[in-house]
Amino acid sequence: MGIDFTVFKGSKSGEILESKGHRDVGPTQALVELSHCGVCGTDEHYKHADQGLGHEGVGIIKEVGSLVELISDLRVGDRVGMGVSTLTLLRGPCAPTSGQHFKCQNSEQFGTANLDQGCFGSGVAWDVTALFKIPDEISSESAGPLMCGGATVWGPLYEHGFKAGDRIGIIGIGGLGHLAIQMASKMGMEAVVFSGTQSKKEEAFQLGASEFYATKGVTKLQGVQLVDGLLITTSVLPDLALYLPILAPFAKIFPLTISMDKIPVPALPFVLYGYSIIGSGGAHPQSIKAMLRFCAKHDIKPVIEKFPMTKQGVNEAMKKLEEGKVRYRGVLVV
Missing domain, CATH: 3.90.180.10 (Medium-chain alcohol dehydrogenases, catalytic domain)
Known part of the structure; x- marks a missing residue:
């Protein structure tokens, strides 16, 4: 036929x-x-x-x-x-x-x-x-x-050993980020959300965010407890130097953005704290x-x-x- x-x-x-x-x-x-x-x-x-x-x-x-x-x-x-x-x-x-x-x-x-x-x-x-x-x-x-979109954020959360109670940083509230917030929170994790401005703060909490931080113009994140994983869901790769100080030892970083750009990172924190960058599509x-x-x-x-x-x-x-x-x-x- x-x-x-x-x-x-x-x-x-x-x-x-x-x-x-x-x-x-x-x-x-x-x-x-x-x-x-x-x-x-x-x-x-x-x-x-x-x-x-x-x-x-x-x-x-x-x-x-x-x-x-x-x-x-x-x-x-x-x-x-x-x-x-x-x-x-x-x-x-x-x-x-x-x-x-x-x-x-x-x-x-x-x-x-x-x-x-x-x-x-x-x-x-x-x-x-x-x-x-x-x-x-x-x-x-x-x-x-x-x-x-859902599979892209589910893979890191489900396949890499995270568990209820872990703190998951989510950079961006867009096509990927808004799904990541829902999934992480329903899995019993703390969804720690980072967005450029305060405009999506209320929506982030409605989706299940535990915490929200605006990052535009910020050079140092204040008062953020360490996170165990970091999902990069923005369309443009962020400066990781802002986020390295809030990563727990052996934290996993997942760049989910389809981009040909390089991710410049200082090597020393990775040597000292065992961080890893894991591609996941x-x-x-x-x-x-x-x-x-x-x-x-x-x-x-x-x-x-x-x-x-x-x-x-x-x-x-x-x-x-x-x-x-x-x-x-x-x-x-x-």
Whole structure:
């Protein structure tokens, strides 16, 4: 049967183009009719590439391949979400003994494979190893941003040994930060929030922040107890010199910003106190399943703005994203 789809693509000039495509289902794939897709900062990086945009998709499975029943419990009619990975490996030289097989070099990721399709559109062919069933308690419009934005902040909190009572510094209250605050607080951690100005202070506390500090023009943070982890969720990398004095020994720093810029840091504090910088661009498959269960149980959802899944809607969403005016995640609706 296969699937005919419309997809909105980037181009060399940066203009959003509408394209048509067709995919027949592969042995381990599902054909998904999309209903929603989150708009992520990563999409902005591919706006000038000849490829389908969007990787925070949600939709209904319409057809599955011949081998799907052998490797997955997903079936026709299931509501599923997808993120950056389009294929993760179940066997071979990078088998999932570590749970990190989605990072293997021969896995497939948004921006490096399947460039003819994307979740800014009406449908996709997706490998079932990279699809996740959405709990009934989570709406489709809320599920999209969780698949990448949510996974990006969940991974550091869930996979790196943090526990209830730990203090987690969160720099920025935006598309990532507002989800990190909710998750950390619901996990029993203290969400210590840093933002440029006082404008989002009340909202930070409503989301679950334990403490709030404005940093614009500040050269030394006063009265802040040490934090065990630091999530950098801002679109621009901050000066870490401001934050090193408030890190507990062996604190972990997670730069989550997609940026080509360097992170200048003095070496001595890392030698003396055992700090570590850990890159994290998502979460492993079992971790994502845990995130969806947790968000369903604790009613964690993104603050969203909705746009139509049309060329005009995509352009409007991307423009607001570029201008930093989205509060806090854009979602395209078919």
